[in-house]
Amino acid sequence: MGSESETGVLGPDPAGRLRGAARRLTGMSTGRWLLLGVVLAVLSLGLPWSHAYGSAGVRIPGWYVGGICTTNYADGTVDCPLGYVSPGLTVATSHQAAGLRSVARFYVAAAVVLALVGWRRQARGAVLLAILSLVLSVFVVSRSLTSGAATVLLAAACLGIVARRLRVPG
Numbered sequence: 001m002g003s004e005s006e007t008g009v010l011g012p013d014p015a016g017r018l019r020g021a022a023r024r025l026t027g028m029s030t031g032r033w034l035l036l037g038v039v040l041a042v043l044s045l046g047l048p049w050s051h052a053y054g055s056a057g058v059r060i061p062g063w064y065v066g067g068i069c070t071t072n073y074a075d076g077t078v079d080c081p082l083g084y085v086s087p088g089l090t091v092a093t094s095h096q097a098a099g100l101r102s103v104a105r106f107y108v109a110a111a112v113v114l115a116l117v118g119w120r121r122q123a124r125g126a127v128l129l130a131i132l133s134l135v136l137s138v139f140v141v142s143r144s145l146t147s148g149a150a151t152v153l154l155a156a157a158c159l160g161i162v163a164r165r166l167r168v169p170g
Contacts (some may be wrong), residue, residue: 030119030161030162030166031119033158033159033161033162033165034115034116034119034158034159034162036155036158037115037155037156037157037158037159037162038112038115038116038155040151040154040155040158041108041111041112041115041134041151041152041155042108042112043151044099044104044108044148044149044151044152044155045098045099045100045104045105045108045148046098046099046100047098047099047146047148047151048098048099048146048147048148049098049099049102049104049141049142049146049148049149050102050141050143050144050146059088059089059090060088060089060090061088062085062086062087062088063085063086063088064083064084064086065083065084066083067080067081067082067083068081098148099141099148099152102141103137103140103141104137104138104140104141104142104152107133107134107136107137107140107141108133108134108137108152110130110133111130111131111133111134111137111155112130113130114126114127114129114130114133115127115130115159115162118130118162118163118166119162119166122166122167123166124163124166127159127162127163127166128163130159131156131159131160131163134152134153134155134156134159135153135156137152138152138153
């Protein structure tokens with residue numbers, strides 16, 4: 001079946017463009033996959049990794065104004081009211097913790113070093129440890145799939161391609 005591009009009704013064949021893009025991606029060298037994985041891992045450190053709602057709140061302290069004691073001269077008693085008490089409050093603020101301010105930076109740095117060493121020595125085990133380090137960074141730091149966590153998972157996928165293409169196992 002021909003595409004509708006000959007008649008000009010639907011435009012160019014989108015499936016043909018996808019197949020061409022898939023060929024270009026699979027034709028990338030292993031070194032480029034490594035570079036892409038390392039760049040994505042480092043880039044993830046500048047992106048938000050977690051949502052910290054209320055944990056960085058601003059605390060406004062409470063206050064107390066004592067009551068004024070008055071003497072009742074009719075019966076000889078002293079009346080002291082409690083006064084005014086404000087317990088204070090915490091104003092919740094929301095911010096997103098970047099990867100450089102979280103524990104993820106240690107995992108990502110270790111993964112980059114392991115990936116580069118594994119590439120240099122053609123050691124599949126070191127690249128697999130780098131992938132494990134990247135995946136652990138997501139489980140340790142992020143409770144939801146934020147942009148930093150998603151980027152580091154893409155980096156792990158790129159390193160998975162590198163590990164699969166290495167010639168020397170181990």
